[in-house]
Amino acid sequence: MTQAGTVHAIEIENQKLVWNEVPDPEPTDGEVIVDVRAAALNRADILQRRGHYPPPPGAPAYPGLECAGVISAVGGGVTGHQPGDRVCALLAGGGYAERVAVPAGQLLPVPAGISLTEAATLPEAACTVWSNVVDLARLRAGETFLVHGGSGGIGTFAIQLGKALGATVAVTARAHKHDRLTELGADRVIDYTTADFVSEVGGADVILDIIGAKYLARNIAALNPDGRIAIIGMQGGSTAELNLGALTAKRGTITATTLRARPLADKARIVRQVREQVWPLVESGAIRPVVDESIPLAQAQRAHHRMEAGDHLGKIVLTVSRP
Incomplete structure (x- = not known):
């Protein structure tokens, strides 16, 4: 549980995942802050932990390419989003955290009938x-x-x-x-x-x-x-x-191709297309999130071991408990 005035994230130390206090992110122009409730694992996270897939310039050093949660702050120039909105997000990094700054163009609404844990599996x-x-x-x-x-x-x-x-x-x-x-x-x-x-x-x-x-x-x-x-x-x-x-x-x-290093405008274009063409399929039930297991964020190392074993089916999700 986070204490007042502190934010925690999973950092990489000698190829190990460690639960540390980190700087509390602030939104710049065009960004929002998402209070993370869940973040899904991707193979790229394991590569990053092993030192083979560094984040692009400007991205948080800790892993996590997608998350779901609730907007808590909005930066300058952002329209169409406000605190309290339930969203999921495509990230260049930083999803293994209690809070993350996200370019507004990479946000998606949580589809109707989908939980935040399930929504975290969708953006990437x-x-x-x-x-x-x-x-x-x-x-x-x-x-x-x-x-x-x-x-x-x-x-x-x-x-x-x-x-x-x-x-x-x-x-x-x-x-x-x-x-x-x-x-x-x-x-x-x-x-x-x-x-x-x-x-x-x-x-x-x-x-x-x-x-x-x-x-x-x-x-x-x-x-x-x-x-x-x-x-x-x-x-x-x-x-x-x-x-x-x-x-x-x-x-x-x-x-x-890779998705992580694409320019912000290209990512925003893809996100718009997904919202228009794919989200109706999720809301109709034609596409269902597939969650293999939910594991507390502080136990991210265990989640990585499960992915490395190769026996999972669908997404492994890290969850964040909040008051």
Whole structure:
């Protein structure tokens, strides 16, 4: 519990997550202060803890790429938001804290019928999947959509968005998670430890890939003509040989992006699109937040251990208790 006049956050010390007192943030022009009630884990948080993914200039040093809570202060020039509003937010960092400053363009209202804990799981996944799968890869109804890493926060969201858009969704995941992913809408679930997804999927129009180098050649082999690969992670390495002949023969397209370092205006554009196009799907129940476990923020190290074990399904959420 926070005492009057103090704010706490999770800081990184020698690759450990430590509960410390930190400076109380103040809103600059165009920002609001959010009293955090919940923050979701992302793979990038683990990379940052290990020293491999530093925050961009100006972002808080402590991790956390999304949160949900209540606005407590509003900076100059901000319209449409006021203290007391329930919001969730896309962050460049700082979500593992009791309070965080957020550019107003990166705020989303908490969808109707969704708790703050559930809302914390949505901004990063929704903005990542929408910007890569729809904005860049142009997934359309009737196409086949292959999602690698289908059991994580990105994957469980991508399955549901793909189905809502009218695609046939194929997913790679370990066998013990298949039933749950089928419940979320996956049409075909492939155990990547025992089966070859290239032959199993039978051709994909859009591939959402978190693996990177290890899957590059097989992703190209799995493409339908005019297929698109959207790379958003490099869990399988960052360097691979690209067979341009194979890619050209498919008339294929590869995009590779991160969300964290995009300019503020681009993030605000993506957030607007998500609010207009995705939030109605959440409020209708077509897309449901998938919470694996809620863990107190002060126990963030335990939450990281759970993610590193790889047995979770959906998002792990850190919660903040308040008076």
